Amino acid sequence: MEAISLHASPDGYFCDLLNEAAKRNKMKVEERVSIYLINVLKTFIQPEKLSVKIGDKLLNPFDTPLALILHELHEVDDPFTRQKILRMLGEYSLYYSGFFGDYFNNKTYSIDYYMSIGKRSYELLKNHDVRLKETYKKLAEEFESYVSLVSEVSISSPIKQNKDILAVYERWTKSPSQQLSRVLREFGIQPDAIFITDKVS
16 A cells, blocks of 8 residues: 655644534534544554553454453453543544444444444543543534544545445455455454454444
8 A cells, every 4th residue: 555645744734634624514623622633633543552451461443342342441440541441442433433434324233333432431531531521521522523523534634545445345344355354454454353343233
């Protein structure tokens, strides 16, 4: 896959995309929420940064089914670790719902699974992090609106070529092959993990 070259800094690049998307959606985004969303989008340039380590386990929603991550969340007692897992779930759900929302249009199951996880994660996070409490509260209350905003960003961004990814994934679901799996992984997608997650949901 051709490497992506950003002429501006990632912050400036995503800030421009976010502002343009907000204008198209006629949506006013608070500065603190905008900064948070920019950081979320930056994280997914290198999705390994989303990982949370619990003992000898490394959890990352791109290669760990959400059902297993939710199980780990319920098993964890340490507040700081719970906060990290909740943030990971919230950010992944926001990103996945925004960038891959079109994928669910022709499916029997609903994007509501991911949306509900994202909203609930931010609802819980506001009680874990006083510093970002108002940001998390806003994200929980208007999660659907911010998913729409991220979706708008995805249309303008070359970082995830939605139609290409979805076309390859559709082919993989019908006829899994190592070649198609490799292509999906080059896009940063772990097809086996998504497949298991979809079945669980």
